[in-house]
Amino acid sequence: MCGIAGIIYRDGDGQHQVGRDMTRMLQAMKHRGPDSTGYALYRPSAEGYVMHVKLAEANGHRDFELGERLRRQRTEVEGRMRAAGAHIRGVERSTEHAMTVTFDHDGDLKRLADYVEDARGTEVLSLGRSLEIVKDLGDAETVAADYGLDGFVGTHAIGHARMATESDVDIANAHPYWAYPFPDVAVVHNGQLTNYFQWRRRLERAGHRFQSECDSEIIAVYLAERMAQGDSLEDAMRLSLDDLDGVFTYICVTDDALGVAKDELGAKPLVLYESDDIVALASEEIAIRKVVEREIETYDPYEGAVMVWTR
């Protein structure tokens, strides 16, 4: 069933506790999906890039060599980045199986990401000037504590509490999805896509890579590809209503906008709260009430709705 949530502050100054907000929202929807939790957090565009990298699955195969292997992998990721022309500013070790790299780069981002992912077991979770994707097993409070997200200050965020139905419980199949290789685009999705393989094959033929078996991954790449061809986020989302089959409510974010789309059956829930300074949306109102702590006027957008807000 999954729980999705989004929040965007509209004054654009980028000094809001979006990490803490998202943890509260997702924790309130833990009953919708306790398997894994993911965040896509945005801060105002920085000079350099941030890359979140997964080195191994949190529940993957463990042996006596694991620590040593992960240590070698970290070195290799850094080495590959330098070889591809990146100037590394800093490396942070969030958990034993994940790392965050801040760096400067002038060249082709796809080439860089491809080269990093070529290292065995490595996955680039997110890459951009303002986007940071963090996802791991467990509920929101566990993940936020592991990755220190409560202090994240920024402009907007989306999140996902996953109940795995059609693919495994691991980090690769957790949301949000980054629209590899398009920087700063991420998607969370509640639902099932029935023409997943059709679109996956189509997008693979166009040269895109997929790291998971999860149907939601194609939404991110589909939208980013549309936007790369010149469509606005809203136009791309409108087209997706025809192109994607199945039941869905998804939220897509870019560095300055947050959009939501609902399928034509209105089969998956979404509650929306809009005010002059904040827009908050979630699968259940109980999540919104964790960040707007008073009686509020909310409503459910109708089937086929596409709405976009900018910060």
Next chain:
Amino acid sequence: MDAVATFDPRGLVELDGSVPRISEIDGERAVLEARELSTRKINAELRWLLYERGVKDVTIRNPSARHSLGVGILTRCRITFEGSLGYFGCGLIDGPEVQVNGRVGWSVAENMMSGVVVIESNAGSLAGAALRGGDLVVKGQVGARTGIDQKGGTIVVLGDAGSMTGFMMQRGRQIICGDVGPGLGDSMYDGTIYVGGKVAALGIDCVEGEWTDADTELVARKFRIYGLGAPPELRKFVCGKKLYNYDSLEPSERKLVL
């Protein structure tokens, strides 16, 4: 309702279901401050007030959009929620008059047997799902599939309604004053849907019906009871009876006929 230990590997079940007994009781009236209570404790307190303390009128403050509040109440009483409810609010009730001063999520008043539920703001999808009797009044808009599988009672909506309104409806009435989405009355067996605004598209086997004096009387009566002002100009939609060939009698009624 004492605490029951259950095996709960994911930590999702609220273990402590004991009655808090913190309401301010004044004769047959009581006020419950629910902000710090869990869903289970709110419902346990409500039952204790209504069934054991003989309270007839309960006001619940700060329901805070929590799910499944006020469910399964089977006695005549008045319940007022000072705030919004989450999903499945006031489901499976038989008798209460409920006032919600806020909004409700999906599946409000699901399977209500009798009673009244009045919602001052919007409602989510599946409002009045499988309604058997009583009146559900929503003063704002409702989501999709309002009154799905409705088997009796009346649903009044002052705003718009989403797609598949009255889907597989078997009996009862709906009065939707605003616009309705596509698939109105899709696969309905029986019952009547009145619509004041635009109909995006009719569902399978839903046709426009002939207006009678009984329709005028019903609409006027419902609007009068709930103080909704003058009813708008309405159109009437019923089942075309081309899709299904079942009889529409309850088992008890069938005995009388035979």
